[in-house]
Amino acid sequence: MTRFRLIVEFDGRPFMGWQRQAHGPSVQQAIEEAVEAITGEQAVLHAAGRTDAGVHALAMSAHVEIARGISAFRLSDGLNARLRPLPIAILSAEEVAEDWHARFSCIGRRYVYRIVNRRAPLTIEAGRAWQVAVPLDAEAMDAAAKALVGRHDFTTFRSAQCQSESPVKTLDRLDVIRDGERIEVHAAARSFLHHQVRSMVGCLQLVGRGKWSADDLRDALAARDRAALGFNAPPDGLFFVEALY
Amino acid sequence: MTRFRLIVEFDGRPFMGWQRQAHGPSVQQAIEEAVEAITGEQAVLHAAGRTDAGVHALAMSAHVEIARGISAFRLSDGLNARLRPLPIAILSAEEVAEDWHARFSCIGRRYVYRIVNRRAPLTIEAGRAWQVAVPLDAEAMDAAAKALVGRHDFTTFRSAQCQSESPVKTLDRLDVIRDGERIEVHAAARSFLHHQVRSMVGCLQLVGRGKWSADDLRDALAARDRAALGFNAPPDGLFFVEALY
Incomplete structure (x- = not known):
């Protein structure tokens, strides 16, 4: 073999x-x-x-x-x-090698979530980005995101179907970067919970539109309760970028 | 009105x-x-x-x-x-204003042509880039492209259906830029002939794969003959970027 x-x-x-x-x-x-x-x-x-x-x-x-x-x-x-x-x-x-395993040998995973922040619907990128019509404050999103970086119990940002043994994960990176109408959320960790990136992006979007403060995001994390989740972003904008070994 | x-x-x-x-x-x-x-x-x-x-x-x-x-x-x-x-x-x-005209008031047009230079077929960008499997020398393409910049008779790069009164156009910019597997050809002019960008890109691709030299491209331009055209690139990779007024 x-x-x-x-x-x-x-x-x-x-x-x-x-x-x-x-x-x-x-x-x-x-x-x-x-x-x-x-x-x-x-x-x-x-x-x-x-x-x-x-x-x-x-x-x-x-x-x-x-x-x-x-x-x-x-x-x-x-x-x-x-x-x-x-x-x-x-x-x-x-x-x-025979003992190399795509899942178990993996020591890092990177995702990017793409938002197009404009009033007009998507055409060329339909299905491959999340269109958010309301203006988002990407700097506020980036600042708030830092509260999620590090080792935490991410139960709030975990789907009911998640099969991970523990809700405790270490998030290495969560950066929000704007380039014109485009906003990218970059996430890196050894591993993620089911729906974690989409759940984090959904809540960051609430921060970006001013509905949540950075403290609200911190409180949601501390709640360790899926009911505290603000919003789960649609799959369209999520891209698995890279696996590290 | x-x-x-x-x-x-x-x-x-x-x-x-x-x-x-x-x-x-x-x-x-x-x-x-x-x-x-x-x-x-x-x-x-x-x-x-x-x-x-x-x-x-x-x-x-x-x-x-x-x-x-x-x-x-x-x-x-x-x-x-x-x-x-x-x-x-x-x-x-x-x-x-009543006398503003999208076509006749326009003093400049910009296009970008996107090539993905790799062996694997396109997935996320299918229909929105031209996949070229053979390795292309983008620097050679960029150097050769400069022969087309300026005022020339572009008959070689004009389709039989072109309705322009004259084949003489002034090309302001033709740059070939590589970023990893992606190659972008940027073209700017007051106006273009029908199929001009795709025809220029098709010939630059011949230069990139070493089938044409920069002199071959210059000779094709000088021939002022559609029969001298090397290749017409597919529409997939072509994007109208901007109209200037």
């Missing part, structure tokens, strides 16, 4: 999410079926993160084991040919 | 182009129908540029005359509501 690491880019809109689902298309299933079409093997794909329906990835990291001899180059080209016309692309494939 | 200037963003994929066509949807028709739905008036929209099928706009400039009293703010909001779910957005509307 040879273990391959795959770097995967995808547009999340047509999928129920990364993970294989009984009742709809997933990125995992699409790639596993492409592997089977090429190798004749039923392979299982493991990923650094399991993104939700509608969430995108610029460089998801995954691995798969294949018994049949095939070069990494032919594997990525073959998968891309099979995956058309689905919006999933294998950016690269490489052989890795 | 009040004349309004509209700044329009659109994703060109579902349209036959800007201009109204007998046999398919156009951006012009969609906006004119939205104006009629709001005002009851059959209005004619004039634009700074008439983009082709599949070509996008970040900020097309257009004007329309409306007899019924309506504020610019209500006009843009009303148009955006009517245009949903089409990927056309009115970014702004403002009243302009």
Whole structure:
């Protein structure tokens, strides 16, 4: 068996999410079926993160084991040919050690959440950003975000479906950067809870429109209660950027 | 009659182009129908540029005359509501003088052409960039592009359907800039011939892959013959960026 690491880019809109689902298309299933079409093997794909329906990835990291001899180059080209016309692309494939694991070896994950802050609806970026019509104070959002950085119990920002053993996570980075009508929220941590980035962005947006103060955000975190959550941002703007090893 | 200037963003994929066509949807028709739905008036929209099928706009400039009293703010909001779910957005509307003309008053037009230079197919940007699998030398492209800047007879880079009176145009800027796998070609001129940007980009791509030298590009320009054209780049990567007045 040879273990391959795959770097995967995808547009999340047509999928129920990364993970294989009984009742709809997933990125995992699409790639596993492409592997089977090429190798004749039923392979299982493991990923650094399991993104939700509608969430995108610029460089998801995954691995798969294949018994049949095939070069990494032919594997990525073959998968891309099979995956058309689905919006999933294998950016690269490489052989890795047998004990390398896309999920368990991962020591850091980065996300970016894209907001387009304008009154007009989205066209070119529809489904790939969150349009917020009300003017947002990105500096206030950035300042408030700093209260979430560090080691905290993030129960407030965790979905009911979250399978993580502990709600305590260490957030390494949460920066809000404006460039014209575009606002990007950059988040980095060893790992995240389910819905954590979208929940944090939803609350930062309340700060940006002046409905919440920085103290309100701090209080929501301290509450350790999902009921204290202000708002869960839509999946459209969320991109898995990178997994670190 | 009040004349309004509209700044329009659109994703060109579902349209036959800007201009109204007998046999398919156009951006012009969609906006004119939205104006009629709001005002009851059959209005004619004039634009700074008439983009082709599949070509996008970040900020097309257009004007329309409306007899019924309506504020610019209500006009843009009303148009955006009517245009949903089409990927056309009115970014702004403002009243302009009666003699202001989106096309004839325009003194400069800017385009950007986006190439993604990688082996993997596009996902998130499918239809909104040109994927070129072969490695391109962007510096060689940028150096060669300078031969096209200035006042020239651009017959080589003009489509058979071009309605311009003269093939002589002054190209103010043609820069090729690489950022990782992304290459952007920036073009600016008072006006362009039909297919001129795509034709120039198609030939620059031949330079980038080493099939053409800078001299070959210069010779193609000097030939003043459409048959000397190397390649016409697809519409996917072309964006109308801005009209100057």
